[in-house]
Amino acid sequence: MVESIVVKNVSKSFKTKSGNVQALSDINLGIRDKEFVSILGTSGCGKSTLLRIIGGLETASEGEVLCHDSIVDGPGIDRGMVFQQYSLFPWMSVQKNIEFGLKQKKVERKKREMIAKEYIKLVGLKGFEDLFPKNLSGGMKQRVALARGLANNPEVLLLDEPFGALDMQTREVMQELLLGIWQSSPKTILMVTHDIEEAILLSNRVIIMSSHPGEIKEILDINLGNKRTFETRLTEEFLEYKRIASDVIRVETSKIL
Numbered sequence: 001m002v003e004s005i006v007v008k009n010v011s012k013s014f015k016t017k018s019g020n021v022q023a024l025s026d027i028n029l030g031i032r033d034k035e036f037v038s039i040l041g042t043s044g045c046g047k048s049t050l051l052r053i054i055g056g057l058e059t060a061s062e063g064e065v066l067c068h069d070s071i072v073d074g075p076g077i078d079r080g081m082v083f084q085q086y087s088l089f090p091w092m093s094v095q096k097n098i099e100f101g102l103k104q105k106k107v108e109r110k111k112r113e114m115i116a117k118e119y120i121k122l123v124g125l126k127g128f129e130d131l132f133p134k135n136l137s138g139g140m141k142q143r144v145a146l147a148r149g150l151a152n153n154p155e156v157l158l159l160d161e162p163f164g165a166l167d168m169q170t171r172e173v174m175q176e177l178l179l180g181i182w183q184s185s186p187k188t189i190l191m192v193t194h195d196i197e198e199a200i201l202l203s204n205r206v207i208i209m210s211s212h213p214g215e216i217k218e219i220l221d222i223n224l225g226n227k228r229t230f231e232t233r234l235t236e237e238f239l240e241y242k243r244i245a246s247d248v249i250r251v252e253t254s255k256i257l
């Protein structure tokens with residue numbers, strides 16, 4: 001099986017005024033090409049740090065990350081990132097923000113305008129193309145960031161709580177949208193989330209981390225097939241996965257509280 005991302009013996013410690021914080025310890029992980037993997041874990045267990053190291057925004061203290069057999073030593077066009085802080089360009093309209101990566105990839109103007117419009121419609125922002133980030137709500141900014149990540153169509157998409165700022169209804173619609181996009185044109189996706197149901201519904205595998213230091217505690221294979229819909233949440237298999245994941249997370253949370 002071809003692996004898109006390989007994380008080898010990655011540890012990370014941060015130097016702080018009150019000493020070293022060991023955020024990750026000896027993480028080993030292989031993510032297959034076109035696999036959807038989610039990372040769950042209690043707050044502070046190192047999920048975002050791991051994603052940032054894979055994205056090349058942070059360096060590992062030990063170990064290395066390979067993306068398509070090349071060592072990651074910085075951000076790259078092969079890895080699209082959608083992070084909690086939205087990271088939109090404040091001086092660009094919604095349309096221009098979404099077109100940005102396509103422009104970098106030298107997609108010609110007419111085509112990139114068309115692709116951006118398609119994703120603006122998909123995330124429900126039609127009519128808001130010309131607004132600037134300061135005029136958008138948190139949830140709208142998050143949808144722009146998601147549209148931008150998807151429009152770029154990178155080989156690997158790294159998502160850090162991509163729906164965290166959305167209300168429950170919009171969140172569910174966006175989950176279905178992402179599921180539909182992944183089912184129709186699969187790509188490698190690694191997503192950090194706090195939402196157990198979201199992780200199970202969308203993923204082929206769910207990684208559960210333990211904290212202090214962050215380690216991989218459990219990996220669940222989610223065998224729900226590829227024809228998942230919202231209704232899948234109501235099935236017995238789904239509820240069983242939810243029970244297993246909740247139990248592991250509960251034990252981990254009680255250790256740090």
Ligand SMILES: Nc1ncnc2c1ncn2[C@@H]1O[C@H](COP(=O)(O)OP(=O)(O)OP(=O)(O)O)[C@@H](O)[C@H]1O
Pocket residue numbers: 014015016021022023041042043044045046047048049050
């Ligand atoms: N730049 C930094 N400097 C110092 N410590 C950091 C830094 N970034 C993260 N940490 C620490 O590393 C640990 C892991 O943080 P991280 O943000 O990766 O956790 P997380 O699992 O994503 O948390 P959450 O779910 O709350 O977003 C925490 O103890 C955090 O305080």
